[in-house]
Amino acid sequence: MGGRIRRGLRRVGAAAGLAALAGLVAAAPAAAADDEAVRSMVVDLRVGEDGPLAVREQITYDFGDEERHGLERTVPVRGLLDRSHERSYPVQDLQVSSPTGAPTLLEQDRDGRDLDIRIGDPDSEDVTGVQTYVLTYRVPAVVDDLGARQQVAWNATGTGWSVPMDSVTVTLTAPGALTDPRCFQGERGSRDACEVQAGAGTATFRGRDLEPEQGVTVTASMPAGTVRAQPPLVVDTYSPARAFTADATTLPLAGGVLVLGGVATALARRRGAGGEERLPGGAGTTAPWQPSPPDGPPGVLGALVHGGATPDDVVATLLDLARRGHLRLAERPGSDDAPDWALEAATGRDAASPAEQQLLRTVFGDGPATTVSALRTTSHEGMRLTRQALDDDAVRRGWFRTRPATARAGWLGGCVVVVLAGLVLTAALAAWTTIALVGVAVVVVGVAAAVAGRGRSPLTPAGRRVRDETEAFAATLRRWTDDGQRPGGPAVGGPGVDVHGEDVARHLPHAVALGLTGAWSGIAAALASSATPVPAPDWYATSGGGAFNAGLFGAAVGGFSSDAGQALSTPPPPSTTTSGSSYVGGGAGGGGGGSW
DSSP, X not given: OHHHHHHHHHHHHHHHHHXXXXXXXXXXXXXXXXXXXXXXXXXXXXXXXXXXXXXXXXXXXXXXXXXXXXXXXXXXXXXXXXXXXXXXXXXXXXEEEOTTOOOOOEEEEEETTEEEEEEEOTTOOOBOSXXXXXXXXXXXXXXXXXXXXXXXXXXXXXXXXXXXXXXXXXXXXXXXXXXXXXXXXXXXXXXXXXXXXXOXXXXXXXXXXXXXXXXXXXXXXXXXXXXXXXXXXXXXXXOHHHHTOOSTTHHHHHHXXXXXXXXXXXXXXXXXXXXXXXXXXOOOXXXXXXXSOOSSOHHHHHHHHHTSOOHHHHHHHHHHHHHTTSEEEEXXXXXXXXXXXXXXXXXSOOOSSHHHHHHHHHHHTTSSEEETGGGTTTSHHHHHHHHHHHHHHHHHTTSBSSXXXXXXXXXXXXXXXXXXHHHHHHHHHHHHOSXXXXXXXXXXXXXXXXXXXXXXXXXXXXXXXXXXXXHHHHHHHHHHHHTSOOTTSSSTTTTTOOOOHHHHHHTHHHHHHTTOHHHHHXXXXXXXXXXXXXXXXXXXXXXXXXXXXXXXXXHHHHHHHHHHHHHHHOOOOOOOOOOOOOOOOOOEEOOEXXXX
């Protein structure tokens, strides 16, 4: 029984083996039929007397059982020469035929550096089996003059084929003797040699069993003067190195743009400053003696000096309101041993200017009293509106042409336009010319103008005169303190000038606006023993009581000015609401081909 089983198993195994073998035999032709390939590619290259290369390609293509439109061949028509130039290999007089009768409608499409050639009927896909196509064309200026010799190099097949190639045969014919013929096959950059057979004026090259994206390149030399070689056809191309070239043309042009831009910027700043422009900082010690400021609200005069109202100018306006009886200040102890100040509005008095009205609304709102500490985080917007109102007051008085912030925004907007125009100009010049540095110069002018316009102030001639008088007054206060020429001394107030305590008291808001509270305190202390001391203000109360001390009062006012300016300028705290979401942020020729 065991023998019968063994014999049965042997019969089953044999049958299975025969079935598998039959399947392999049947599948082999099918697999071969399904695989597309170039069965042969025969290339005939003929060098003309004047240097062009005549090319004839006979391509036998096996479509297998696939139904296609026809053959696709890609031929490079541009090659990279350097960063700024390409060498052109134009395909001329292209003709196509098919000895096997395949459709030969021709479609050419330029794709970058390549010429895409499609051969076949775009309306039908009935090309199958083995078909032969013949392409003929000519390429000028292929031969290179290398001094003692001439050379022709041709990428016969290209490495862009998507199918294998069984065999490639290339024949090169020249008007004279060919020397040093070489053949290379494989992937791009390969130096694997292929077969070469050389004759007197002919060389034959053969490559076999090429995989997809492999090809054959041939090269040979000729004695100098064999052909009248044309110079290479060079095409200028875009590159940053070329577009931004610094040479005898671009440098003067760019320099001229910078000079003209600088002159235009200087003239525009001078015009916007009323004929003179300097950053805020006060006049020097050579300014004339000016024991009193010019007529005008202290905050507005400070805005002229600062090129626009600042927090110090707002605090000066508040102190001027207190001095004129619109409110009272009372010093009182605060937290952490730091003083605080209570502010109480007076009744029955209306502020004279819109800026003062806005400031009183900011400080008191609808109530009669408040404290400096309570103003923190609640008056930021009011501070902004008050500063705008002080600038508007200067405009109404004819001292500013417009708000300084508006003028600076307009200036900055113009600079942004110049920068954007420069960027667009740079891009355009870089794309089509070699003078892109001119566009860069325009960008530099715009940026430099934006920086130069930071201290720009739209003063009128009248505003400039008032500003100069205000700065002369500030310089006088500094002289009285820095040079020891204080009132009551050998030079009382300067040449022929008498200083009275009441005048000094009246000028306290001006000193705060000009950042000279310390100088004011020194003057007030020096006048304490004079015949006209600074009187005790009826609008300010100290926390400790006692006799009025001008020096201590000046120091206290300095502390109030600093704390009040910070309180009025403190922005409200940011919202603590969160969204709860998150997220994670070589030679000529070449190309390739296949079916389509």
